[in-house]
Amino acid sequence: MNFEHSDKVKELIAKLEAFMDAHIYPVERDYYDFVHDHSNLWKEWPKMEALKDKAKAEGLWNLFLPHEYGEFSPGLTNLEYAPLAEIMGRVPWSSQVFNCSAPDTGNMEVLARYGTPEQQKRWLRPLLNGEIRSAYVMTEPQVASSDATNLELTILPDGDDYVLNGRKWWISNARHPRCDLFLVMGKTLPNNPRHSQHSTIIVPRDTPGVKIVRSQTIFGSLNSPGGESELRFENVRVPKANMILGEGRGFEIAQGRLGPGRIHHCMRSIGQAQRALEVMSRRADNRVAFGKKLSDQSSIRQDVARSFCEIEMARLLTLKAADQMDRYGNKVAKDLIAAIKVVAPQMAQTVADRGIQIHGGMGVSDDTPIAYFLTLNRYLRLADGPDEVHMSQLGKQKIREYNAMKARPAESRP
Numbered sequence: 001m002n003f004e005h006s007d008k009v010k011e012l013i014a015k016l017e018a019f020m021d022a023h024i025y026p027v028e029r030d031y032y033d034f035v036h037d038h039s040n041l042w043k044e045w046p047k048m049e050a051l052k053d054k055a056k057a058e059g060l061w062n063l064f065l066p067h068e069y070g071e072f073s074p075g076l077t078n079l080e081y082a083p084l085a086e087i088m089g090r091v092p093w094s095s096q097v098f099n100c101s102a103p104d105t106g107n108m109e110v111l112a113r114y115g116t117p118e119q120q121k122r123w124l125r126p127l128l129n130g131e132i133r134s135a136y137v138m139t140e141p142q143v144a145s146s147d148a149t150n151l152e153l154t155i156l157p158d159g160d161d162y163v164l165n166g167r168k169w170w171i172s173n174a175r176h177p178r179c180d181l182f183l184v185m186g187k188t189l190p191n192n193p194r195h196s197q198h199s200t201i202i203v204p205r206d207t208p209g210v211k212i213v214r215s216q217t218i219f220g221s222l223n224s225p226g227g228e229s230e231l232r233f234e235n236v237r238v239p240k241a242n243m244i245l246g247e248g249r250g251f252e253i254a255q256g257r258l259g260p261g262r263i264h265h266c267m268r269s270i271g272q273a274q275r276a277l278e279v280m281s282r283r284a285d286n287r288v289a290f291g292k293k294l295s296d297q298s299s300i301r302q303d304v305a306r307s308f309c310e311i312e313m314a315r316l317l318t319l320k321a322a323d324q325m326d327r328y329g330n331k332v333a334k335d336l337i338a339a340i341k342v343v344a345p346q347m348a349q350t351v352a353d354r355g356i357q358i359h360g361g362m363g364v365s366d367d368t369p370i371a372y373f374l375t376l377n378r379y380l381r382l383a384d385g386p387d388e389v390h391m392s393q394l395g396k397q398k399i400r401e402y403n404a405m406k407a408r409p410a411e412s413r414p
């Protein structure tokens, strides 16, 4: 076991940190002001494209795409990508600058892994080039969508087309001005076994019948420019060639998509927790109450120490999960992926909460990035599957596994 990054990764870390220092941190406030000005609703921040061009020119582009995708990939393993995603996570919107942001990353992986050459040419290429953006369209308002076998939107064959009818909500990016395609999951084969009824199909956003019914808020924020939206699909017709992998293969795709997507979120959460810890430590050392610096108070030191321990634990678990994905594949690594999806956002939410408390009133404002880190990690505990669902599956798996092991005599009296 080696806890050192390779020379290649150390070089990339240095390059990425230099880029963040030169081009991202200085414009963080500018970005914030733009996206929170209601006259700019659903508009892209004007400096985004120039920053993307810079990142691309420096080779800091599509770093997320695992090495197994050959010509499409810059060749990093998940383990190598982890510290880079962590750095990007420190400024959540910055991952778009490097073409490494959700939900595009997961959608690109789906198209790279399962897309036909025509689908790759039409959709994957422009996504990889950062010319367009995308949405993943799964969750529905009328059913508990944490159990995706409940999904009801229909995708039914009709001549040379499929026709889609149904409702969706919480769809990130649907309003983004550059969002051109939706990857939609729905039911095609209702008489099949539960896990082979659903399909995933490509729907261009401007297809007639696709309607954005309303924008949804997260703790009061519209999350412009991508937003979260409720959608209706009313007799939406797309060619049969838009089906990904085949009818009834939607679960296979969702599983393949969500594994890497989940761990990327966790890597970024760790970056947010780390930054919150740094910011709160500086504040504690610069603020005097009752004749003492806050940093001299034992309770504050404990908050900082505990946060450090929890971040280190989550980071090591994330790296272990990434390493297992690289060595044995996403299926074998699924328990560790579930574990980290539960651990990392909860940890980052807790660390951010401590950071808020240390900042006093300022903590709940957007004068520091910490309040946003708290809300972001709070909703991450729902997005890509609620904590309880991951724990339920993980618990079931572990009980099965430990029951298959030999019990030792002193472990229970007959």
Ligand SMILES: Cc1cc2nc3c(=O)[nH]c(=O)nc-3n(C[C@H](O)[C@H](O)[C@H](O)COP(=O)(O)OP(=O)(O)OC[C@H]3O[C@@H](n4cnc5c(N)ncnc54)[C@H](O)[C@@H]3O)c2cc1C
Pocket: 103, 135, 136, 137, 138, 139, 140, 143, 144, 145, 146, 147, 169, 170, 171, 172, 173, 218, 228, 379, 382, 383, 384, 385, 386, 388, 389, 392
């Ligand atoms: C900010 C945000 C962005 C999102 N982006 C997208 C997106 O881009 N595309 C998309 O398709 N979806 C998206 N979602 C939706 C998200 O994936 C779902 O909200 C999530 O999967 C849960 O589904 P649900 O809301 O239907 O909750 P439900 O399925 O109704 O579950 C509600 C609660 O029930 C509990 N529960 C469920 N199962 C169990 C269990 N087995 N044991 C114990 N308790 C359980 C959990 O506490 C859970 O939170 C997003 C959500 C948010 C908040």
